[in-house]
Amino acid sequence: MAHDIGIVITERIAVAAISENAILGSLRVNPEDSSVSDFLLGVPAETIVRRIVEMVEQLDLPQPPSHIGVGIPGIVRSGIIEDSPNLVQFKGTHMQEMVAGAFSPKFGTVPVSIFNDADVMAAGMAAVRGHLDRLVRVWTLGTGIGYGRYPHGDGFWEAGHSVVTLDPKEHFCGCGGRGHLEGIMGQRAMRLRFMDLEPEEIFAHAAAGEARCIEFTKLWHRALAAATATSIHLDGPGKFFITGFNARFVNVGLVHEYLHEMVKLSPLQGYALEVVPGGEAVAVIGAAVNASQAAERS
Numbered sequence: 001m002a003h004d005i006g007i008v009i010t011e012r013i014a015v016a017a018i019s020e021n022a023i024l025g026s027l028r029v030n031p032e033d034s035s036v037s038d039f040l041l042g043v044p045a046e047t048i049v050r051r052i053v054e055m056v057e058q059l060d061l062p063q064p065p066s067h068i069g070v071g072i073p074g075i076v077r078s079g080i081i082e083d084s085p086n087l088v089q090f091k092g093t094h095m096q097e098m099v100a101g102a103f104s105p106k107f108g109t110v111p112v113s114i115f116n117d118a119d120v121m122a123a124g125m126a127a128v129r130g131h132l133d134r135l136v137r138v139w140t141l142g143t144g145i146g147y148g149r150y151p152h153g154d155g156f157w158e159a160g161h162s163v164v165t166l167d168p169k170e171h172f173c174g175c176g177g178r179g180h181l182e183g184i185m186g187q188r189a190m191r192l193r194f195m196d197l198e199p200e201e202i203f204a205h206a207a208a209g210e211a212r213c214i215e216f217t218k219l220w221h222r223a224l225a226a227a228t229a230t231s232i233h234l235d236g237p238g239k240f241f242i243t244g245f246n247a248r249f250v251n252v253g254l255v256h257e258y259l260h261e262m263v264k265l266s267p268l269q270g271y272a273l274e275v276v277p278g279g280e281a282v283a284v285i286g287a288a289v290n291a292s293q294a295a296e297r298s
Contacts, residue, residue, distance in 0.1 A: 004292055005065040006284030007052055007099075009072045009087070010117055011143070012039050014280035015055045017065065018288035021127040027281050028055050045093045049102045057106070064107040069291025070099055071120030071283055073144070075156055079114050085174050086144055111298075113291040115152065118160075121278055122148030124286025125241050132289070134238070137231060139224065140278065141244035144174060145182040147231075152290050160186075164226040184223040187246060203249050221251060225258035228273070232263055237270040243278030250275050 003019040012031055017024040030051060031039055040048060072095065074084025079096025100112040115123075122138040125131070125148075132150075140146035145160030163179045172192045173183030183189045190199040193216070197205065206213035228240055242250055252273050263269065 003061070003063075003065055004067045004069065004288035005056060005059075006120075006286070006288035006291075007056075007068065007070045008117060008120060008280055008283040008287060009040065009048060009052075009070065010280075010283075013048065013051060013055060014284055015052060015059070016281070016284045017059050017061055018285055021132075021285060021289065023281060023285065025059060027284065028058055029280060030055060040087060042089060045090050045095070045098065049098050052099070053102050053106070056103070065110055067288065067291040067295050068099065068103065068110055068112045069120065069287035069289070069294075070095065070112070070114045071117040071287045072114065073117050073146075075158065076114050076116050079112075081114070111291065111295045113294040115287065115290050116146075116148070116157065117283065118146030118148035119150070119152055119157065120148070120286035120290055121146065121243065121283045122150040122241075122286065123152065123289045124282035124284070125243075125276070125278065126150040127285050127289045128282055131239070135235070136239055136241065137235070138241045138243060138278070139228075139247075141185060141242065141246035141250070143187045145185050146244070147227075148286075149235075150286075150290075152293065159227055159231060162227040162230055164223040181223050181227045185220055185246070199246065199249070217249075218254075220249070221254045222258050224250070225255045225262060228255070228271075229259055229262035232259075232268050232271055233265075237268050238272075240271065240273045241278075242273060242275045243282075247275050247278075 003017045003024050006016055006018045008014045014029045016027045073086040075082040081090040081093045081095050084090040095114045096112050118140055122136050125138055126136040136150040138148040147159035149157050160182045161180045164181050165179045170179045170183050172189035173180035202213050206217040
């Protein structure tokens with residue numbers, strides 16, 4: 001059976017063989033403990049690529065894949081990681097060349113494509129939900145804020161760094177920029193803002209009526225609405241999926257309320273938001289889908 005390989009490198013590594021927009025066999029992850037969040041920090045890119053090859057070898061594939069797709073945090077252009085705040089050791093790495101060279105002894109010449117991890121999540125969401133014929137956008141709420149767009153195209157799509165406030169005191173974004181969405185909504189940013197509370201405690205205290213937490217949760221939702229409204233004004237209406245481990249905090253009704261204040265042009269009113277499970281299984285499918293489509297376009 002013809003298949004592709006999907007690979008995602010985020011807090012950990014996930015790989016799988018993909019056929020007909022579904023995982024063929026099993027998803028392999030390293031480390032297996034999903035609570036480990038800093039496993040790859042500082043690990044050289046060459047070491048991570050070797051681990052990927054070892055994990056793919058464990059899939060016991062009957063034949064070489066048709067394509068290999070890789071999703072990784074950061075700005076990716078022409079197979080090069082131009083910057084990656086979450087995995088700084090990848091900055092400047094020619095990832096496409098490195099991965100192709102690492103797999104060459106095993107598979108020979110196989111097309112390899114590298115994408116931003118949020119974009120492969122969007123492609124995976126489109127694939128598993130039967131939306132490959134339409135525009136799909138995905139917010140991934142985690143350590144940082146990912147924004148993925150399907151279909152894949154040239155561009156940066158760093159909407160997690162959208163400026164959603166002009167307050168100069170908003171300086172918690174991991175990139176160092178002020179007023180960014182990630183500086184309000186990101187896990188790291190929330191911990192820096194509330195040194196005495198974990199993010200889940202912030203929302204619990206807000207539900208219990210604590211004023212400072214109530215005000216922050218309003219800001220948190222308004223920031224998401226602001227960035228979504230910007231995307232709507234630039235790219236048109238459509239479906240937005242919200243996923244990631246902090247999607248559990250999203251009150252979709254409140255985001256819609258704020259969006260109604262921000263998006264007034266009638267042709268742009270046809271938008272919708274849905275909180276959905278995502279995860280590495282969806283992302284590896286998206287990596288393979290994007291790789292296959294990239295090969296078709298070339």
